[in-house]
Amino acid sequence: MTQVSAGVRSRFSGKIKERITLFLLPYFLFAFIPNIATAQTQNSLKITVNSNGDEIKPDESVTLREAIALSNNTLALDKLTPSEKAQVQPASGNSRIEFNLPAGQTTIQLTEILPALTSPGVVIDGTTQPGYDRTQPANAKDFVPALPTTPVVAITPASGKEVFRGLSIVADNITIRGLSLYGFTSKHQITASLPPADIFIASSDIKNHTNPAKNVVIEDNWLGITPDEKMPEIPSAFGVSVFNAVGTIIKNNRISYHDGSAIITGFRGEQTQVIENVIIGNGLAGMPDAIRLDGKVDKSEIRANLLCANDGSGVFLFKPEGAVEVKDNDIRYNGRRLRRAAVYLMGSDHKISNNKIINQAGSGVVVTAFPPNGSFNSGASVRNQIENNRFAKIEGLSIDLNTRGNVDVQDFQRGDGKNPKRTSANRRLDTGNAAINSPEFLSKEFLNINNKVHIDGITEPGSEVQIYQVTEGALNQVITSVKADEKGKFGATLENLQPGEMVSAIATHPKYGTSEPAYSALVTSTNPEEMVQIRKNVELLENQDGLANPKGEIPNCTTPKPPEPTPEPPVEPTPEPPPEAIRLRVPNNIHYALDKDFISGESGKVLDKIAAVLQQYPTIVIELQGHTDARASDAYNKDLAFRRATKARNYLIKKGIAPERMTLRSFGERKLKTPGRDRVEHAYNRRVEVMFFDIRGIEIILEPQDDDLQIER
Template sequence: MISFFAETAKSFKYKPKNIHNYQVQIFKSFLSSILLIVTTPAYSLAQVNTSSSMHTSYKITVNSHQDGEVNPDSFLTFREAILFINGELNLNQLSPAEKNQIETLPNNQPSIIAFNLPNPETRIQLQTILPTISRPNLIIDGTTQPGYNPATTVKNAIPNVEGSIAKPLISITPAANKEIFRGLTITADNITIRGLSLYGFTSRHQTTATTPPADIFIASASTNFAPRPIANNSNSAVNSQPPRNVIIEHNWLGITPDEKMPDTTSAFGVSVFNGIDTIIRNNRISHHDGSGIITGINAEGTQIKENMIMGNGIAGMPDAIRLEGKVNRTLIQGNLMCGNDGSGIFLFKPDGAVKIQHNQIKYNGRRLRRAAIYLMGNDHQVLNNEISHQTAAGVVVTAFPNGGSFTNGASIGNVIENNQFANLEGLSIDLNTRGHVDVQDFQRGDGKNPRRTSPNRRLDTGNAAINAPEFLSREFFLINNQVAIDGTTEPNSQVHIYQVRHHALHRIITLVKADDKGKFTAKFTGLQPGDIISAIATHRDFGTSEPADYAMIRSLENSPNTINLNPDLNQPLTPDTIPNCLTQLQPPEPPQPTPELPPELPPEPPQPIRIRVPTNIHFALDRDFISQESGKVLDQIADVLKQYPTIVIELQGHTDSRASDAYNMDLARRRARNARNYLIKQGIAPERMTIRSFGERKLKTPGRDRLEHARNRRVEAIFFDTRGIDIILEEQEQDLQIERKK
């Protein structure tokens, strides 16, 4: 848990001078401060009224977008509706007009908070944090707002998934100049949140490092640390159990109803800090400083299904979904994870097994180069996913010290099968070795493992270092349209033979079983001369292996092999398609015979794109914010990207030569990140941009005076056209920021 709080503190730009002392301080303060998680400045949960309203179901219609003090007046606010449902506000405290907005329902039905706000005043701007939702069996339903149209949808682009996410009309956000660190806090069972837009919930202060900010926060009333004080008028005990069966559906989190990145971005989307059997489905989750979905102490039985999780991690934890704590029986299915700054899914020392299936994970790793799916722990299943355009490996399995035994800490039994990979800067499957402790090894993967026979491999490498299959030849011949291959692998394992494209496991050709000596053979059709194949093995005791070394399909008349079968997978990829989070990855077409055609003259090469746009911006000494002049330059870059949708960019951050290398790498990364975030606010999709930090390693000038230092403090935009067309650009120095003489 200490690692969670320390990283959370980083997410909110708080930098303790001594991180070790800070972690100890955080842990000591956690027991006392956790009581604040489920309280509000004005309404303590200890004030629950135990009148008959606690046992009656109601439909309450909110008819005012106002927020503030609770008063009997002509309108019923959202805050008053929650207080009434909780039993903290009774009928005697309401005006006749407010009572008219409340009707009694049969007791076997859940209570409902509905909306009838006057159009266009459908944005609720909060003055303070809302009361915790502490009474069970409640639906907060934004789809009841007149004018809500389920047909105004953004389609989920996942194959075989019918889900769509309608634009909400009701939005909830802090008022101008108000800092509120949570949108909705849930501590009760059977709560449904539907059809809302929540955004702008964050905190930059150290005090919230123990109580993570989020659009929606789910935890037990006591969070299993201490009982909450009981009201004097109540004889009931506080429920210290995690809330069960919370449903979060059809919401837009972190994004405005007009599909904009808000000026103040939320810290996290949904935080399941302590909840069981939570369902998060059909939500659009974007533009968070940290992860779109994050877990804490206990998130057993969580289902994350058919969500669009795009463009998250822009300032803190970079992953679309980050799971830790108890996560047994968690299902991640049918989601689109695209344009996030780190991994699509990151499992950090979880307790329990997770199933990850039928997801589309692409164009992630925009800021930090992490694997698309990063696994720690045992017995996870990664099945039938489409993983592409990742700035690292496809799936990484990492061993980690946790007792050092075969069954405790080695990350074993993880099955990774029937997935389709494309365009990766790493292996499709990478089993990390515990001896490789560099951050980049754990985030990106440590590369191909050598074949090993030592018993120690079972203890120190992901999936017990199951060896990759080995073909008996690096080339196999096509005879009568059929290929016969043979090889060796782990005895009694299942072997998937793959066709390789873009140096990744792209299409499964066939499945065979190795015998008790590890030998396997296969015959199949459907390949052409020049095609490349690989294979992975899965053993029931160990899990799935890394890919086999590539082999080529040849014809007997084929010319000598000129294709590189040992590519450098860590080289940055050249863009080959227009990045688009909502474009479905098409399945590979079966090979077709090529008819003989008369030779044609080669087409003329395309003319270069001539764009008169500056490619760099500059920064003040030791600063990372965008100046007004630099903003004008970025506006020009945004206009070009809107005009040419085939262009993508990499934003490269630089510093001058002063300060340490580590400090300058971080400063350069923040400069590139802030330039990227500025462009996102101008409407540029995050999947079209990556960022890279060079610190002081690529100085533009020697740095002999203040002018040369100013030229080195820059972010350069490197333009690529996905059609391979050259682009002619120009530099500028209108925004140079030269430091004053001391």
């Protein structure tokens, strides 16, 4: 690293721009809704788009821009040529925009932002394009949730054009279906303070926030990803931005590779339904969370989605007004760039249930101490129910209640660890879920007698206690639920627990919410020799660090449904020989120019070699570690190193490397390779090192390189 350059910035990468987005958004937004006009009463039309051009002019065909103008009643039918009129017919019901683009001309390249959709009930239906095959891919229904069909019609900015929004919606009952939208972003400061997005939903009265768009449906689209499943050269800023709407349904979309979140809400997003979407690899350069809900979001639901390999949380509720339900989701391999909780909650009365949360670089569910009225005397987030979830392989508590006493960023976003027992009523005000105490077992060990284990404990009186089997340090499976009596005592007799297994418990009180987990208890045996081995195993388990990619598991976002089991006669397994060490002749570092984070041509060649190895060996995962030289401040250097690692990761994603196979870490100037006594030594320090790990636990031998060294003048 070296000099501080104010011009070196990453789009949507810092807290300042997050704050601009949050606080300046209502003031700037009015100027950036294109061509809003009150649609006049007109007959419904079926308009067929048969040109991928982007002009409004009398010619032989109809463009998408012309179709939207016709549906808005801002382009009169008598302005069309006879050939264009042939593509417009009366429609029963609502107006429809369909597609019949020529083969090989199915990508619509926009030169400027499209007019907003202002006429209620319009349907833009990409599934009408010839070649759209609802059965493709053939295995679409074999995945959980089902992968949406590959779109044929794509909408993206023209080469060299900056278009910060794909489709804008300001009317009720609009449906967007079966399209691919990508590449919509902005580098300019004012528009960067707004939510550039593939699809933007707002009110027709932006200034006064009245008349929110109602009952918009976004379904079966690919957002942020090309029809050939690639990361675009220029990623979109956000996927779906629900700025001011009620009853939006976002269903069965594939949303990937956005600089920011896949789905965000702004001023109002009440009754938003996010259902059965595949949301992978978002948050590449800014807001890192897959789904980020802000503002008025009461009665919203996030259900049955796959949230995988996103750079921060799977679900992040930031100062929400109202309650949200998060249930039946598969949340895995998130926190690739920033270690955060899989589900991060501010606010009260949320319900988090029946989710599978695994391989999280952070806690499972965090409830932070957020005062609802801005007053520290008004209490923290309360009555959040977190029940019947399954956790595994996470770097933190399964459930973590944050306290205001820990104020670092990582405490609030990742979790602040196990709380001490509440000793003061004031703790009710400064800790999530009113500092409800964790259950306490009466013993650290419970004996298995005749395949039965009786446990006893104490917790908040009147609580519902869920007892979990603990796997790899997390609440993995609910065994049973019991009710605590008026003194807080609870007990249960458990069957089929074997010596060496561990149990924990959580308590949920209707007034306070769900607690953190109890300290785990060990199931023991009456056999002394067996107990010696059990204690050794427990000690080894406690020394593990919650690796994001444990041995024996290949990171994979789109996991097929397990096949139906076929009964077979038992076969004595043949032990496999240990794998030999992989000796790779591959470079494990690249270098950067002074105060820069872009990938040079020579560094690109090095990354190409790394990508080839990762494609050849699917069991290898990597960590990209960013470094700088010792000049400039520590904070600046750490940010620059982080951007360098991010750019290297994004380069590899574009080469087809799955984001779940890569994590990031920034060291800044803290791990210098050389003392930095001259320009050459500084150049060696400006680097990203690639740490290779094989999930089978075998040795990988690597080679450093300096062919791309960039020495300053």
